[in-house]
Amino acid sequence: MRMHLPHFSNEIIVEENPPHPLLHFPRIPPRLPPDQCSSNSSSTFIFRMNSANRNHSLSDPITAALLPPPNESAADREKRLRAEEQAKKISDDIDEMLKAERNERRKKNPVKVLLLGQSESGKSTTLKQFQLLHTPAAFNAERIAWRFVIYLNLVRSIRRILDAISPDYETLNSHILGDDEDENADAASLIISSTDGTSSSSYHGIRGYENYQHRLAPLLVLEQRLIALLSDEEDNEEREATRLITTWSASSPSPGSVRSPKAPPDLSASLEVIIPQNVVQPGPNSPLSPQSTQEISVKTTSNWKKALSLGGRMKSPKSPHSGELAGWWEDPDDPVHILNRCSPAMLDLWKDPNVQQRLVDKRLRLEESSGFYLEEISRITAKKYIPTDVDVLKARLKTTGVVEHTFAFKTAEFRGMTWKIYDVGGSKNQRHAWAPFFDDVNAIIFLAPISTFDQVLAEDPHVNRLEDSLLLWKSIVSNRLLSNVSIILFLNKCDLLQAKLDAGVRLNQHMVSYGDRPNDYDSISNYFRNKFGALHQSYTPNRERELYIHLTSVTDTRRTHTIISSVRDFILKSNLKMGGYM
Numbered sequence: 001m002r003m004h005l006p007h008f009s010n011e012i013i014v015e016e017n018p019p020h021p022l023l024h025f026p027r028i029p030p031r032l033p034p035d036q037c038s039s040n041s042s043s044t045f046i047f048r049m050n051s052a053n054r055n056h057s058l059s060d061p062i063t064a065a066l067l068p069p070p071n072e073s074a075a076d077r078e079k080r081l082r083a084e085e086q087a088k089k090i091s092d093d094i095d096e097m098l099k100a101e102r103n104e105r106r107k108k109n110p111v112k113v114l115l116l117g118q119s120e121s122g123k124s125t126t127l128k129q130f131q132l133l134h135t136p137a138a139f140n141a142e143r144i145a146w147r148f149v150i151y152l153n154l155v156r157s158i159r160r161i162l163d164a165i166s167p168d169y170e171t172l173n174s175h176i177l178g179d180d181e182d183e184n185a186d187a188a189s190l191i192i193s194s195t196d197g198t199s200s201s202s203y204h205g206i207r208g209y210e211n212y213q214h215r216l217a218p219l220l221v222l223e224q225r226l227i228a229l230l231s232d233e234e235d236n237e238e239r240e241a242t243r244l245i246t247t248w249s250a251s252s253p254s255p256g257s258v259r260s261p262k263a264p265p266d267l268s269a270s271l272e273v274i275i276p277q278n279v280v281q282p283g284p285n286s287p288l289s290p291q292s293t294q295e296i297s298v299k300t301t302s303n304w305k306k307a308l309s310l311g312g313r314m315k316s317p318k319s320p321h322s323g324e325l326a327g328w329w330e331d332p333d334d335p336v337h338i339l340n341r342c343s344p345a346m347l348d349l350w351k352d353p354n355v356q357q358r359l360v361d362k363r364l365r366l367e368e369s370s371g372f373y374l375e376e377i378s379r380i381t382a383k384k385y386i387p388t389d390v391d392v393l394k395a396r397l398k399t400t401g402v403v404e405h406t407f408a409f410k411t412a413e414f415r416g417m418t419w420k421i422y423d424v425g426g427s428k429n430q431r432h433a434w435a436p437f438f439d440d441v442n443a444i445i446f447l448a449p450i451s452t453f454d455q456v457l458a459e460d461p462h463v464n465r466l467e468d469s470l471l472l473w474k475s476i477v478s479n480r481l482l483s484n485v486s487i488i489l490f491l492n493k494c495d496l497l498q499a500k501l502d503a504g505v506r507l508n509q510h511m512v513s514y515g516d517r518p519n520d521y522d523s524i525s526n527y528f529r530n531k532f533g534a535l536h537q538s539y540t541p542n543r544e545r546e547l548y549i550h551l552t553s554v555t556d557t558r559r560t561h562t563i564i565s566s567v568r569d570f571i572l573k574s575n576l577k578m579g580g581y582m
């Protein structure tokens with residue numbers, strides 16, 4: 001039977017078996033601190049006989065038994081010293097053996113690291129950075145599969161723009177920011193206090209809206225296909241047809257057909273794209289379908305990466321056995337063709353000054369979600385497009401369930417050691433899945449995006465994102481189960497914080513407590529560092545625990561890899577220390 005000790009315990013396994021036979025040999029007395037002991041030439045430790053410890057030692061039966069008899073002869077003394085020397089040698093051998101055993105165990109038991117933080121905080125992106133750094137071959141193997149997520153992200157950004165310029169936008173938006181608490185908004189860039197000058201009753205959409213809607217209509221169909229592709233691994237066509245029927249039949253939901261957003265996810269289901277149902281009914285002219293404002297997530301048990309990478313079914317029909325890279329653009333069914341044909345219309349829409357003005361008026365900052373791809377329309381819709389590292393890092397796919405990744409270290413210092421990283425879903429209805437990992441984890445990397453002080457949660461538009469991060473942080477650092485777990489804090493999305501401040505957004509309009517301190521990057525990042533640090537200081541159950549805080553932009557590969565290396569060394573060393581391996 002194996003019993004886990006609390007904290008770091010996964011590395012220390014208590015076996016309820018008989019003790020090792022060598023443990024029956026006599027052990028030498030424990031070494032005492034230098035002020036309480038000294039050694040003679042035969043390396044035998046002798047108590048310093050001041051009156052205090054003599055009294056103590058005489059009352060200690062083991063110590064008393066080890067003291068030489070007062071009338072010891074020279075021959076007896078030699079015999080005793082020989083016996084002690086032998087005992088010490090055996091003891092040293094045991095120590096060596098235990099050390100070797102611990103090293104073996106250390107290699108077998110992986111270091112477990114949990115990535116925590118609210119949804120869109122950057123957990124999955126951090127995991128991708130670990131992959132890029134430690135298993136670049138695996139990262140490369142998945143690169144092509146990310147093409148489909150990137151396409152979907154781009155199509156959804158276009159859809160969000162169409163939503164924003166639609167005559168029905170105000171109706172939809174009032175529902176999103178209204179009283180219902182359904183998980184129905186991708187609120188990454190919606191601001192709580194909207195003070196734009198556009199009157200909701202007078203807005204009729206921008207000029208040319210119908211034209212854009214018409215030219216971009218094929219993308220709406222493509223969106224459904226991409227969702228189907230990402231959800232499927234085999235039997236594609238049959239399942240796609242079924243899924244399309246299911247999807248579109250949800251466009252006029254009866255109240256009973258709406259999935260409760262609070263229902264816990266069915267983690268046992270193997271493969272499913274979750275399309276949360278929206279209670280908002282689109283108007284007759286609207287491009288909005290029930291999915292338009294919602295995020296797509298693929299269950300972590302889905303095998304979409306494998307299914308969509310080269311060697312899977314996305315091979316060119318001309319090379320069914322070779323799995324060659326060349327050729328998918330020769331497949332007339334590949335999604336790239338629709339994107340490529342719609343590329344000029346997408347560019348016209350994105351560059352249209354009226355559209356840009358509308359986005360500014362509505363304070364829709366698409367760059368905070370996957371709007372990054374809008375700046376790269378021509379490159380991404382090219383027929384032979386292959387995602388770059390940054391494209392993959394910025395691809396957004398919400399996590400549901402828990403993803404486990406194993407890394408084996410090859411450096412001399414940590415050779416043979418493996419590291420398991422768990423990436424969890426961060427939205428409120430996913431957090432219940434975190435707790436089972438708490439009693440068996442060695443370190444936590446907590447991500448708090450500090451650019452989000454003016455945003456609300458997608459799943460709950462009444463909650464400010466930064467406030468949610470602070471509350472979540474407090475609950476993690478004060479958790480007794482985690483008191484011996486190393487914690488590293490990434491204050492993330494610093495690049496977006498900088499951009500937001502450059503655009504003139506003021507922190508004190510959203511956090512009154514900031515007062516009239518300077519509204520610059522250094523002052524604000526320092527402020528957040530202190531705020532999160534103070535919470536740890538006040539609530540940690542372990543006052544010895546050191547907290548490491550990094551200011552990060554985890555989409556920036558060079559800087560993130562430097563941070564990851566130092567975090568990795570810190571976690572491994574503190575784990576070795578806590579496990580008694582150092």
Ligand SMILES: Nc1nc2c(ncn2[C@@H]2O[C@H](COP(=O)(O)OP(=O)(O)OP(=O)(O)O)[C@@H](O)[C@H]2O)c(=O)[nH]1
Pocket residue numbers: 117118119120121122123124125126368369370393394395396397398399400424425426427492493494495496552553554555556
């Ligand atoms: N510009 C910028 N974008 C970031 C940064 N960190 C993450 N992102 C982007 O933010 C989006 C969300 O990041 P994810 O890593 O998917 O977030 P997550 O924490 O895994 O979210 P859930 O899976 O919903 O819990 C992705 O498109 C990322 O590329 C950052 O530091 N800067």
Ligand SMILES: [Mg+2]
Pocket residue numbers: 123124125397398399423424425426
């Ligand atoms: Mg994720």
